[in-house]
Amino acid sequence: MLDHILGRPSPGLKRLEVLILASLTFAALKQSPSWPVLDKINKRLARFPPWKIVLGTLFALYLLNHTFLLCFLNAPEPLARMYTRNFYRATWVLTCLDAGFLTAMKIPFKPLRDFCSVAFSAMYMFFPDAADEKVRKFRALCSVEMMRTSWEKSLNPILRLLAYPQRGYLPIRRDITIPRPTPPSVSSFPGTKLGPITVRLYFDGAPEELKKCTSLILQVPGGGFVSMGPKCHDDYVSVWARKTKIPVVSIDYGKAPGSPYPWALEECFDAYRTITESNGEIVGLEGWFEVDGNGKRGKMKPPIKVMIVGDSAGGNLAASVVIKCLESKDIPVRPPSGLILIYPCLSFDLACWMPQEQLGLIRAESKMSLSMQSLVQAKETMDAFSPLAVPPAPKRIDVFSNKVQQSRTSLWRSLWRSQPRKQHAMVPKSLSMTSRMSYFTDRLLAPEMMRAMALMYLGGSPSPPNFDEDYYLSPIVAPDSILARFPKTFLICGEKDPFVDDTVIFGGRLRQAKQKARKEWESVKTRLGDLVVNAGRPHAHSKTATGRAPASTGSSESSESSGKVGRTFERVGLNGDDDEDEDSDDDSLPQTKILLGDLEIDIEEFQNHIFSKDPGDMVKTKILDGMSHAFLLMMSFLPEARQIAELTAGWISEIIDGGDAEVAGITSFEASNLTHMMMEDIEQQSSQERQGTQKPSVQGKAARKPQGLEEVSEKQILERQRMQLAKTHLK
Incomplete structure (x- = not known):
């Protein structure tokens, strides 16, 4: 007082x-x-x-x-029925641990600090309100020390011993260092020496089995960009390693504020390049060539399948690494086979009101998944007498089946209600709030913490952040021409997570971009007519002086169509020139390329193009009712966390083992003229949609070369020929 x-x-x-x-x-x-x-x-x-x-x-x-x-004169409980019972119980344990660890934070002697942290946490279990108040005061003045103490609790030796049954034994779980790639990537920190990158390797098998692996999981761990290395994520990553039998490489990237944006992104991209360019040899796989018992090299091996997984801040970095791969021009960087984002932070916009176009995306996504209906309900309806109240969470959920057990209103609660209440007043579209504002009372991610993380991560950046256009910082604003080329992407997030809007909107934008790309691919297929259908059949042709085969002269219509788009073909050799050898006269060879006006189209590329894939299969979003952030870090006291770890492990196996794993994203380096043309059309359509105009009819477009393409250097041509020769050798 x-x-x-x-x-x-x-x-x-x-x-x-x-x-x-x-x-x-x-x-x-x-x-x-x-x-x-x-x-x-x-x-x-x-x-x-x-x-x-x-x-x-x-x-x-x-x-x-x-x-x-x-005496029933108490204040209302803001968290009443906000979470499922299991999740609220888990947040109680987590809050008490935070309070205990923060209380002991200033004890200088580490063994004593470790013991007191656990002892104080046990004491706070009996005083949860005091724990809430202690944590609230610490979060009000966030510091690097406070955030690292709070989030790196799993490094405490006592807690690690107690959590061992969840983590289990793995034959290979160790830290290693990998070098930077050669040639080095462009750095935003030219005066800083770039050292090797520390990663943590997990594998459920012997080193000899590791060498024979043909796929790899690259995990980008979360931690608000300021804390939590791979060791803090041991529990669920170990589950992935055991369930999938695939090696997991987790990156220990530099943390803010010592390593501000975009240091972590460039470090993760360099780690990805080093692994893919060595074909996994740098982390213990065989590499590009098979090796016999005598150490002699055998035949060349195909590229390994790499799956990128990121949670929270790691989800931001994982999505940005994929974008950097897709935009690579000077150096060929094979994109990953798939991407999984777990409660990712994909935007740094801390706005309150949700734009109508984003609200429309959420509505559209809710029609694709039943798990999003409660999220849409929270956006569009409110309690007229308590507009900030959130819809009640179910009693419990089943992660695999999406079944929920709803809580029933008790007789006691209904008797004490003084008057009938209008529960479903509609919210005007312009007043729909973002999840960051709707769930500002979240027990795990307070607004002060999000603001502190953003300031630490961006405060020392060599260039001022651009939240509206920098899609490396906020992948949610990436253009459609990039999103359309993304590999298969699965997303999962809690319904009451402040970042749930990022998850749903990014998933919606991915699906929308891939739908546009599919329409462009279908329009090209329509213009090509039956040529693609008959592409694999032998085509009798007679060469003209230019090497092109004229269309059949059996009718005036065919003769007239010989000058139209898509009615001329040619057989092209591996290097892009006409085959002039004696085998070129063999009519039994199937045609391999088609001319669409001035564009030369590879038939196999067109038929297996990533734009041809069904958007519903390429993008999957799952929202968990009554749950918030960081559920994978609660495996010791949240039953659903084990289910989620097994579910995501199943996703990894599904993508790695599925046929779409062979159809990775298309980089700017390897994009053909056809891809550039379709990308231009996608961007033009997106621009016209933003301006409120309608796109002209596809059938009325004339075949043309894409505008504004960069000149292809001799180095790029040679690199493409090398890659084609390698593919032919592998076949």
Whole structure:
């Protein structure tokens, strides 16, 4: 109270108040003054043993502290029915651990600090409100030390010992270093020496089995860009390694504020390049060539399949690494076979009101998945008498089947409701709030923490951040021409997560871009007519002076169509020239390329083009009712966390083992003129949609060369020929 009277809240004043009160009490007890009232009380209490007096006093204080609650005069509970029961119970444990670890944070002697952190956490289990208040005050003034202490609890030796049953044994779980790629990637920190990259390798098998692996999981761990290395994610990553039997490489990238944006992104991209360019040899796989027992090289091996997985801040970096792969021009970087994003942070926009186009994306996504209906309901309806109240969460959920067990309104609650309440008033579209604002009371991600993370990550950046256009920083604003080339992407997030909008909107934009790409591919297929259908059949042709085969002259229509788009063909050799050898006259060879006006189209490329894939198969979004952030880090006390780890492991196996794993994204380096043309059309359509105009009819477009293509250097041509020769050798 002393600090309130003086108008200066301060721990020092509160400490002084405690010392003054303790001194006065000690003096009174020592002098034992004779007061008639106290003498009467002493006589009445003399017949009770001391332990009863102490217990009775504590019980009286407890009742006094909860008087308003017993009289129904308490304040409303903002978290009532916000989460499922299991998730709320897990957040209670996590909050008590945070309070205990933050309380012991200043103890200098590490063994004592480790012990006291666990002991204080156990104490706070009995005082959850005090734990909430302690954590709230620490979060109000976030610091790097506070965030790392709170989020790196799993490094405590006592907790690691208790969590071992969840983590289990793996034959290979160790830290290694890998070098930077050669030639080096362009760096935003030209004056800084780039050292090797530390990664953590997980594999459920012997080193000999590791060498024979043909796929790899590259994990980008989360931690708000400021904390949590791979070791903090051991529990669920170990589950992936055991379930998939695939090696997992987790990147220990540089953390802010010491390594600001875009250091972590460039480090993750370099790690990906080093692994793919060595074909996994740098982490223990065989590499590009088979090796026999004598150490001699055998035949060349195909490229390994790499799956990128990222959670939270790692999801941001994982998506940005894919974008950097797709945009690579000077150096060929094979894109990953798939991408999984777990409660990712994909935007740094801390806006309150949701734009109508994003709300439309969420509605469209909800029609694709039943798990999003509660999210749409929260956006579009409200309690007219309590507009900030969130829809009640189910009692429990089943991750695999999407079944939920709803909580029932108790008879006691219905009897005490004073008047009928209108529960479903519609929210005007312009007043729909973003998830960052809707769930600002989240127990795990407070607004202060998100603001502190953004300032630490971006404060030391060599260039000022551009939230509207920098899609390396905010992948959610990437253009459609890039999103259309993404590999198969699966996303998962909690319904009450402040980042749930990022997940749904990014998934919706991916699906929308791939739908546009599919329409462009179908329009080209229509213009090509039956040529693609008959592409694999032998085509009798007679060469002209230019090497082109004229169309059949069996009818005037065919003769007339010989000058039209898509009615001329040619057989082209591996290097792009006409085959002039004796085998070129063999009519049994199937045609391999088609001319679409001035564009030369490879038939196999066109038929297996990533734009031809069904958008519904390429993008999957799953929202978990009644759950928030960081559920994979709660495997020791959240039953659903084990289910989610197994579910994502199944996703990894599905993508790696599926046929679409062979159809990775298309980089700018290897994009053909056809791909560039379709990308241009996608961007033109997106631009016209933003301007509110309609796209002209596809059938009315004339075949043309894509505008604004960069000149292909001799180095790129030679590199493409080398890659084609390698593919032919592998066949």
